[in-house]
Amino acid sequence: MNWIPWFKWLGGYLLIFVAVFVVAFTVAMSTGDYDVAQSTSGRTIVLLAALVILAWSVWGLHLISDGEQQRWIKYIQGFVVSITLAQGFGGIAQVMWPMYLDNIFRIGGVFLLSIWAFILLLEVARLALSPSWQPLAVAREVLDEAVAMKVVVALVVIALIALAALPFLLNPDEPLRYQVQTFLSWSMAISTVLLSIMTILLACWTLSNEITDKQIHMVAVKPVSRGTYLLGKWIGVVTLNGVLLAVVGVAIYAFVTLYLTSDSAMRDRAMDDEDRIAVMNEVMIARISSRPEPPRPLADEVADTLKKMMQERPQDVMAMGKDEASDQGITFAGDAKLMQLGQERALRLLSNDAWDEWLTLGPNEFETYVFKGLKPALKTWLKRYNAWYPRAEKKIKELTGEQVDLSNHLKADGVLRELYGKHPDAYAQVPPRPLDWMVLRYKIRAPGSENIMMRMRVNGRPAEEKMLVGEVQVMKIPVNFIDDNGELTIQMAVAFDQYPRDKAPTASFTTKEGLSILFPVDRFTPNFIRAFLALWVKLAFLAMVGLFAATFVSFPVASMLAFTVYGAAVLSTYMLESLRAFGLGDTWIGHALAWLITTIATVVSTLISKFGEFTPREQVVEGLLFSWSDLAQCFLWNGLIQTGLLALLAWWIYSKKELARVQV
């Protein structure tokens, strides 16, 4: 290639730099104002230089697009030019919006870095797809196509800009834990949605467009089976997803850990110590939520009650059957059917009752809740503590010059208190101690009351807490309360301020957030990685949905279809619920139609419902564990079963397809 224009370009660029320095220096000397960027003349110089550099980088872009050279040469050129572009914009920003300069630089920096990380990883992926295995050849073609497809690039750029800009939309007056949660939630949601859209568009396009544009005529006549070809297309889309998730994931992770929750960042940003502790123990953590188990399985109890009811009052069951039939819109049902429906209804009502009763604290009575399997809480806490105390000791040594011993967690509190008494400044700088307590979360419903007093015994230790009705309450329970079996038995009773004991209304735990113990079992990082792996699996499924749709319809229809399936998959859990109540009027046509629709929809929803069942994003945001077993199940259901079934179907349709016929 011809290097001369490039040398000219680089030479000119360096010349501009030298010239700007010389001019700025001269101006500073002559005016005596050394803070060049503040003075009017200085700002004019910066602005002019920025404009010249901007023009220069446009010339650079022009040179890149002109040449026909190796990719890596283009990348080096592109990198240099992108830096000059950034310099140009940076210079302008410095003069025009000096107050936002930090933010502009940060957004720009993150954006630029992510773009280049993306390009670099994409090249790595291309390299990984080089071995001469046919599907990999097809996959690499998909990667190249994705880059050539402007929609894909646009979506990637939007995602990266959004990610880079998101931190500055956070409200700094909020507690840091909410800021971190907001950022995690939004950044993961934005990237998931944009990547899903991109995946569907690319998957649909890459397959259907080859038929419309007839490239398939030159591919299908090569010794490539159609299954291999589909596999290659899928691998291509999935590889691209992997690259994008890696870039986005690293960007989010780096931002959260370095910018929001590093020791120094928390010192600046956290509202107070409690906020700091909350960030480390409620967000940047992977916790398990454990629910109490009834002393005897409630289902057994319910089954017994039902049996008794059937023997003693069959007419009641029959009546329930009639109710159920009319609820479900079934007009024609024999006695046997009615009986069966009645049993279903009774079982449902009875088990609801049993749960309600168990979760209800009547006046003058107490209930025992046993939380089992809490050993990991103790183990994890020790692990975290052992990771923390050398760090803290080192920091204390640095700050105060004192060597303290924190290895015994029972004595650590005293040691620290004494230390902070002497060195109050050290308090905020020592990394927060991992908490040695779990969180008991509960929410109580008690009609007609506002304040109640909870009286409990936690493994025999008494505790008392005043609480507001209808709010989620959080109580700290030290991990060493857990007994040797890993169990925690909590006896609870309610005392109302405003009522005498025997006239108090009943209070009950609401079922959803009713009663649970949260305790850490893993660190944030592995949890975050698992969550992103799960997102990858889900995108892989979406890629197959897109390919599947494109095997039998053209691009616009295929993408619409794929988006519909995506929507249905996301909402399938709700759909399944609403389908139970679905009806179309009390005529036989209505019934028939409703039956048809519900049957089809139920089958489809059940098949895809596993998609909405795994919620890695929500779990990461809430600081809840997304376990290996969750990931394995997600892989099994979304990755193997759903994707596999769809792949078989796609393969079957595609091999029956006349590829030379243009579809509409």
Added chain:
Amino acid sequence: MANHDENVIEIRDLTKVFKDFWMRPRVTAVAGLDLDVHKHEVFGLLGPNGSGKSTTIKIILGLLFPTKGRVKILGKLPSDVLTKKHIGYLPEESYLYRFLNARETLDYYGRLFHQDRRTRQKRIDELLKMVGLDAVQRRPIGEFSKGMQRRIGLAQALINDPDLLILDEPTTGLDPIGTRQIKDIIVMLKERGKTVVLSSHLLSDVEDVCDRVTILYGGKKRREGTVDELLVKQDTTVMETSTLKPETITKIEQLIEAEEGKCLSKVHAQRQRLEALFLEIVEKARSEGATTSGALSGGGMAGFLSEGERRTYTDEEPEGEALIDELVKPSAPEPVAATTPAAPSVEETEARERDTVIDQLVKGDEPPPLPKRASGDSTDAASDDDDQPDRSVIDDLL
């Protein structure tokens, strides 16, 4: 002559009906076609637009499925994946990925053939030189002209050194040099014992290279045979000499009249063939150092294509051929096996056609398509008789 023992393609009672959404028959593209392509022959599928040539080819390749009938290719069903290792196919247009460059494109197709990296690189280098796109190999295909894309299409059809090469309208969009090169390649592949199926409505293409042709119309076979069988005009004799004096011609005429009671129907001076003229002009421009952003002349034959057994081929060297060789040699970087394919004889051309071509070349426009026909070589009795050989056949059909 070709070995007839084995059929490379066997079609029996092939029918293809295109149906609409409601499964109502719309178009019958092929109706009860029987066809055999023998090993080692160059077979021509002739017919006007819409006569079912492309449909037949697509069925052979498994891109369409027959409505009725049986198709075998290299002894296997069209759906058999492995047979495709031995097939090269150039569709009626080059359907390429616009975002890949020439080199990446060929690399992609090479990978689909399971070729290892070294083989791929070697073949791609040779093919790019052969089709004259060596210098623009890093430009995206989307920027290529139609003819340049056609050359890439040809290169990808040859990348596996196919035993059976199927070319659908190979010369559309190509300049005469490219056209000439395709013919050379066909002849050379035939020499190496390969089989070529050529579909075209450009009769000169077919006539120049094909051993046997089938003429389709309305999806049915109308005529089949060797080119010689089909084209010999039984009631005409053609003689060719260097320029004669008018008196000599008068004497000959008198002799014919006296001996056979017939008269001379046509006497004319031999004209240069348009193809030769075109090549001459391009060569001149090149020697003057004019630049082009398009395809350069091809660099002879790709090495891997001309390796292996060859049959000796003896024929007189026609004037056009010498020029081609001259054009080809300077840009050929390594000694390549020179080919001396069938000799196209000089063809008569209208003077104004010639003027138009020169005009267009001077203005820098696209060259006009090839002269509609090129007559066969000197063994071809009908070569000098204006339009008749091909058109009479078509007229018959219509």
